[in-house]
Amino acid sequence: MKKLEEMFRLQQRLNDETNGVKWREGVTKHGKIINWKRCIVMETAELIDSFSWKHWKNIAGGIDFENIKIEMVDIWHFVMSYILRFHVPQEAAKLAYATMKVSAVKLPTSWSEADNARIETLLEPFEDLMALALIKTDDVAYREELLEQFWECVDAVGLGFDELYRLYIGKNALNQFRQMHGYKEGTYLKVWNGREDNVVMQEILAERPDITYDGLMDALEAAYATVSGKE
The missing domain is CATH 1.10.4010.10 (Type II deoxyuridine triphosphatase)
Incomplete structure (x- = not known):
């Protein structure tokens, strides 16, 4: 619940x-x-x-x-x-x-x-x-x-509730991240160094299964910086 x-x-x-x-x-x-x-x-x-x-x-x-x-x-x-x-x-x-x-x-x-x-x-x-x-x-x-x-x-x-929860948290964070970085305006880059952002998000979740929502947002920010030239 x-x-x-x-x-x-x-x-x-x-x-x-x-x-x-x-x-x-x-x-x-x-x-x-x-x-x-x-x-x-x-x-x-x-x-x-x-x-x-x-x-x-x-x-x-x-x-x-x-x-x-x-x-x-x-x-x-x-x-x-x-x-x-x-x-x-x-x-x-x-x-x-x-x-x-x-x-x-x-x-x-x-x-x-x-x-x-x-x-x-x-x-x-x-x-x-x-x-x-x-x-x-x-x-x-x-x-x-x-x-x-x-x-x-x-x-x-065959999608267990815990997996649904984990993937939802990941996708929600990614959707929020997209909006923060110009998704509606058309300036957001969906492909990160040859991989879709969705794939990068799943890789982060797989590597850090206990990551928090805020931690995931930070990890996405760090990964995106290498693509958008913010570093």
Whole structure:
């Protein structure tokens, strides 16, 4: 519960700082319409593209597990943002905890040719999440169902809660870092010495699993300085 509440509070702060105080009303500080559920749909589509589902190419391809985990964290940002439209962080954390659910579908830890034949089954949890996000309602029962489906997807991926928490903290810090360094203005450099910033962030987390949020921000700052010429 403490970790859930921390994540909701961090997401609220990120939204406040990047979108302005009216983001709960569905608009940014620049008057741009916000549609969190469409964000969930689009990020889930990106996750599905981590599977070799296309019949016209990558026929013998497998599955990009690491990218799927990152996409789940991106989806979590938008799910939390949507829930925070209606609940303060403490209430949102309680709702998220109460709706945790396991999945009947489990992604294989290693891909085999036989898995290609059951690709439709493996994609069901994620397509169900997309379908839910397209429904134009916002009542309490709907919010609960959306959260339940999200947790089903998390379980299907084999993403443990502690790993979700760690990756979320990392991605939240990176998103905050991007905003601080000109992401919206178009001056931010996303590729750092030949590697995407997302990869650098994951490497820092892997090397320092107990790193704090502030410590991660400092580590990102140090790494970025070698790219942007601030040293």
